[in-house]
Amino acid sequence: MKATAFGISVCIFLPTQVFSAALETSNQSIAIFLQPKNYAEFSTVFVDANISGNTYRPEANNPSTYTESSTQDFVNPFYLSNAALKLQLDPHWSAGLIYEQPFATDIGYTLNPVASSPDDLVNAIRFKLNTDNLTALVGYQPNQSWNIYTGLSYQSLKTHLKISGQSMGLLVDYTGDLKKDSASGWLTGVSYQRPEYALQSSLTYRSKIRHRQHFQEQISTVPAIPLLNLASSQNTTIETPQSVNLEFQTGITANHLIYGSVRWVNWQNFKITSPLISSDSNTPVALVDYQTDQWSTTLGLAHVFNEKFTSTVDIGLDSGSGNPASTLSPSDGFYSFGVGGFYNIDTHLFIAAGIKYLKFNKAKIQQDQNGSGSLFGPLSSVNNNDAFVYGMKVGYRF
Template sequence: MKKALWGATALTLVASTSFAGGIDRSGQGVNILFEEGNYAQFTLSRINPDVNGKPAITGAYGDANNVAQGYNQLSFGYKHQVNDNWSVALIADQPYGAHVLYADGPFSNVGSGGALPYNAQADIDSRALTFLAQYELGNGFSIHGGARGVSVKGLIEAGDGRLNADSDYNWGGVIGVAYEKPEIALRVALTYASAIDVDFDGSISQLVAPGTLAPEMPTDFSVEFPESVNLDFQTGVAANTLVFGSARWVGWGGFNLTTPGLAGDIEWVNFADDTTTYRLGVGQRLNDQWSVALVAGYESAGTRPSTTALAPTTGSKSIGVAATYTSPTNWVVSGGLEYVIPGDQSVQVSGGAAPDLQFNDNSAIAMGIRIGYRF
């Protein structure tokens, strides 16, 4: 049951963080450690949001349309069974990201009457390498741990100016414990990942007057990407039926990006809330080759109004389906589709002096494919 079902249940998590708190994207799972034998997988997902804002008072200013931009997510994982007690794994993924663009509305060049010499945006990407080892303690218990390196680059254009920066890899730790009972497909895994201080080098052009940027100057700064805790579980509940789920907590509260400016520090991003994201699903094996899964997700809303126009939604609800085909030649192919409802949010246009820009009744479609091979 474990081998036939897990591909489908895992792929329903592909888009689980497409609208998670902060700038969480991949969920940084370690489930590849629990695959049988030697195993490699490649995952590609696509997230297409539809996020639009309207002024609280009709006609106060223009709408902000298609603010959240579509993006792709790639990941690769390899697990090697060294012997009966030891296994190791490598995971390459994209844990953080933001793709927000105000092409119209009050935060655009035209909508601001030229006060902004650009359309406000955030275009942030990341890469991570995670090296893990797992040791079987006996009686179903195991421990796992290792190191995770993160590299981030991005562009922010906002009311304070333009910031463009990137980083080399900076490192943190991962540690966890798990319990398994294969005869009923039971597994519970708890994983902690430390915070990582990421050191950036880049340039800043400060907005010194409406429509006017100061000359570009170099800047360097550090940002602490938060610690996290993942709890994953699964258990058989009937013949060929699996119940599974997860809870992920991330310490986004207090996440801050601040750089020196011409007349004092500039705060570009400041998140006010930690986030906890929940998933619960059921998987069903149809035969030796096919299995399917259904999963629901929930994350509670954070502070309203938003502390930044670069976070136009808060919290989410989702429903997803997935199917997996396991070939007689050890190939495993999964496909999944998820419908996400981002939580409503509002953004103050000018320090609260102007009506809020309200983002209500938005949605996103996420889809993914995973190809794995056992050897």
């Protein structure tokens, strides 16, 4: 297994670990930092999700009476990109850089909220969040088996949120813009490996990252009611969550290897609160929050055909966030099935590609929705939602 162990360890972490619970779009793996010698890679994924359900539509002549209306597909397709560089400075010290986009979402749908036509005043959502994360790592290898590493992460975060809805024939728009902010966090971990058995394991902790951001908010009504038209420009605090990753792989025969991961993310402490809406409340009003922490796991098998080509197959499970069904959380966790392949072009250059299918669990329906994500439109039912994730990676050893 020794001759192919390196190839497999790069291949198994194909760039398809996206669309997990809450806002997560990356499992924040540090597997590339554990590769031998010097290594660089670039990866990209395309996510095509089919997520929809039914929401409540007020009757035109009796706004207190609601009927169901389809949301259509309200998660827009998106791309994500990662890049990494690892340098072996000497037999005992290594350094690396990892760029990724760990948290993101792009939710949008409109059920024709037109002010001049009460028949069409229903509900509309646009929620877009982007992060960019650059992690610098340094590792110490006292021997060939152990690697003790630590590092700093520099993260940027920006968000746009708009919620429109009808109430008694009145269209109310809420708009919130969190200006781009950058902040730092840290990580640390330990790895144990035995290359002759293709054995590699790592345990990594990442801290939360606290952003202090300028939050511009506005509430407007149509027709205009001055007492309800409000604006605010204040600072607020958002903390992207802490996490723990356990990753492993080991050879089981000359041509087969099993691999897997277990990940915990502290989403229960994540909140985006509104200073404007909270001004008349004793407790902060959360625009976005989650009820439970996330647990996810992956288990896979790699088969080595020859020195050039390796294939992989894996299954996965994500626990979800525990929120009731809404346009913020239409699903609650998922099961996944993925296949991939890895091809050595030469001794220095390789290409890997993979596809993953995600079958989402239906979030619980809660007619009188309060608490987590309650400002988003509640769903009266959830469809059989799923997604396809397509990934490609190019790596260079030097």
